[in-house]
Amino acid sequence: MSQGNDVTYADLSFGKSPPKKPLQEEPNEGELAYENVWGPGAKEVEEEREEEEEEEEEEAPGRGKAAKGWKGWTKRTALVAVATGLFLLATTVGLGVRYWQVSGQLHRASQSHAAHSAALAQRSSAQEEILDRTKGQLQQTKEELSSTREALRKSQEVAKKTQQQLQGLEEELRVANRSLEDLKQENDEKEALLRQQVGSCPSGWKLFRWKCFWISTEAKDWWRSQGDCQKKRSQLAILKKPWDTREFWDEVIVKNSLQNSEYWVGLIRTRLQQKHAYVFLWADGSHYEGTEPLNKNYSPDYVKIRHGNLAQDWWHEYRYICEMAASSIALPEPNRHNMQY
Template identity: 35%
Template sequence: MSQGVTYADLRFVRTPPERSQEKGTWNQLDQIQMPPSVPHPSAPLPDPSEGELTYENVQGPPGQEERTPTATEGRKESDRRTWYANLALLAACLCLLTTAIGLGVQYWQVSRQLQQANEDGSALARRIGSKEGSLAQAQVQLEEAKEELHSTNETLRSCWAAGNRTQEKLRQANESLMLTQQEKEKLQQQLDQTMKSLEEAKSCQEIGCCPHGWNLFRWKCLWISNNTKSWGDSWAACKRESSQLLVLKPWSAKQLWGATFIDKRTQYWIGLEGKWYKKWVDGTNYEGTENIGTCRSRGNCVQMSNRALQWCGCSTKARYICEKNAQ
């Protein structure tokens, strides 16, 4: 059609007879899905008996009259639609063929992959079985090694305990040996001093080194009082004789108590005082190891009685012992 022509009361004629023959062909294409923009070839044409279709205000070339489609044009239209349907059917077949080929190729690939995976799985299963056997053997060896290690640890602990006991015994033996060595050295010093005192005493007895009435005991001249005094009066009496109260050094009360000039039935003041600070009358500290007891009259002055020492009251009356060096 040309532009500018106006159609009013445009009518479509009934379907030509030729199209009824092609109806069976178009029915076969009903199942082919066409795009929405293209009209389906099997869509029926309008029937003129159903009424008239009027297009209003449609402009076209002036002066052109209505015309009715001819049979030739209907056949051309039918051939064109048939060609489109065959082309669409061919495209659908090609698409289906391509899809089938693709699915076949994918099936073949998946089958090959599955077969390869099965082969790999079998090999992996064999390797896993071999590894499990090796692991079980290693587990047995590990258990044996653990038992052997436990036995070795027990033996090592026993040896370590025995070594510790031996070390302790050795330490105790070394301490005993050191103490014995110290005692030996101390005894040797005492023996040397005793021998020296003995030699000096022999010479002193020969020349008479102690005043009359004094007794020689280990290079000291001792005087035993016959009367009793308090500790302070005894200290003063010894001073008047140019001497001092007895200082028990380097010997002990037991050693002095065995001398023949000591009366075993009495008590004697000696030169030790101060229960808390323990000082001899010569100003030196008490370093003895004897246990000093307590008499009935408790105090801060020391008496010698029955081979032992006692703290007594300083005002108590008792005999005393004075000392001075032998000349």
């Protein structure tokens, strides 16, 4: 419709056919675009419009030139605007892509930072727990050390008191030793006086305290040894208080350089007929009251002295020791049967 109206208008206004364009002129971009949009008919209408414009330019030369300049400036402005828009669009797209990339990097960095912060928080929590346990152990160690110091202080006090007590006991021991030396000296004096009163021992006999002892050179069993002593008007040695077996051994056996180490003495395990019990009796019929570890409930029955100690033995043969009082008065012969009660 618009195309037909334009053609009719051309006929009424000008009444002549439009002039042909020179062949050497090429259509510009606007003409090509217009032709592409409106088709072949649109081209004729465009030509008629140009002729009208030329006629109008002839009538008003100044006005035509101004309109043509304004049209060119408008096209350039449009092209610049399109180019600017495309540039801005490309810039916006580039900035959007860059923003997306930077946002992704920031997001990944934020996740990494959060993971690192969580790991640091967990490690810090573990270190705090370890520190708390260490503090607890340190406190416990301090308490134990304090208790140990207190116990050590008390031990030192006890040790100091013990040392003082020990020093007191040592002083008492020195006093006792001095008293013992005094008693021994007094006893020696009394023994010397007793020797003057009771006389001396027969030849071959050894004086100890106020008794005379004879040591055999041959070995016999206990009963034969006792019989031989009786023949000498004596008896097997009786080592009861106030004599100590160790003192007798040192004074009589060791000092006389006797090599034998075992001797029969006058002590025997026998049974009491009335009580049906076994006891140890000395050769004079008195009961044994010493502290030597002798067993009265089991055999053997005979007692010997060995290295200064009393010991039980069987029917073996040993040397023997006889004793008698240090006087000229003979002892009555002991009867072996009198030892049975």
